[in-house]
Amino acid sequence: MARVVAVHGIGKQTLGEDTLRKQWLPALNDGLTRADRAERLSESDVAVAFYGDLFRPDGEFLAAGDPPYTAADVAEGFEQHLLLAWWKAAAASDPAVVPPDADDTLVATPQSVQAALRALSGSRFFAGVALRAMVFDLKQVHHYLTDPDLHAKALARVVDQISADTRVVVAHSLGSVIAYEALCARPGHQVRALVTLGSPLGIENLILHRLRPAPLTFGGKAQGVWPGSEQLAWTNLADQGDVVALVKDLRPAFGDRVACAVVHNGAHAHDASAYLTDKLCGQAIADGLA
Structure with a gap:
């Protein structure tokens, strides 16, 4: 089974596991290069937990793509x-x-x-x-x-990819929410590093209070359950201009053990590849694999 599990974000419903692996793998290795690490990942090292198709409407003749929302x-x-x-x-x-x-x-x-x-x-x-x-x-x-049914199906896609061999989970956007819940749902997992990119997890009223398991309350303040053992290292990266990652610092929501950093993705603030190629992302992944 794969040492690295990648969990994509919103808007990927027209892609798939193989397509995303081809996009993520070079970016993951570029991040390792930026971090001056000799480690290189192969296709067999990386599994993509794909759930985007759960949001894709069934095809109809003369109607394709996203619903014509207004x-x-x-x-x-x-x-x-x-x-x-x-x-x-x-x-x-x-x-x-x-x-x-x-x-x-x-x-x-x-x-x-x-x-x-x-x-x-x-x-x-x-x-x-x-x-x-x-x-x-x-x-x-x-x-x-x-949506309980959709939630269960998407969560299962990620949980099923986390095996005894998995050491790193890298999750982008909405995928960071699903990855967090998946790790919480797998007590005793062997994941050493959780890397969240452009994550909305810190949005208190809209996201944090809806997480499963529900956050604990300390002194009237909600704090999310730690998604693993004491050995799990959690790194959260957010671009200052990333609108999806409204809360850049996850420490108030999940504790001081989360290492939070602001990165610079240029015009592509929420782009997964821009996050993956950053030096700090490469360092966090390499440390988890070491």
């Missing part, structure tokens, strides 16, 4: 609040994005949803992303957290 399809509650959080984060890091009004950060309305999508479509982060794809990404996060 602003009206952004559901009240979770999806509206996450969208507005993305808007606020994008405005904080991108001068070209008009910030939301104070009222819009507190109350989700049809008008604020329209404004958020319009503002985000002009941001660096969502440049070239179609509106329907943006809405589809929102729904993937929402459905994983709230």
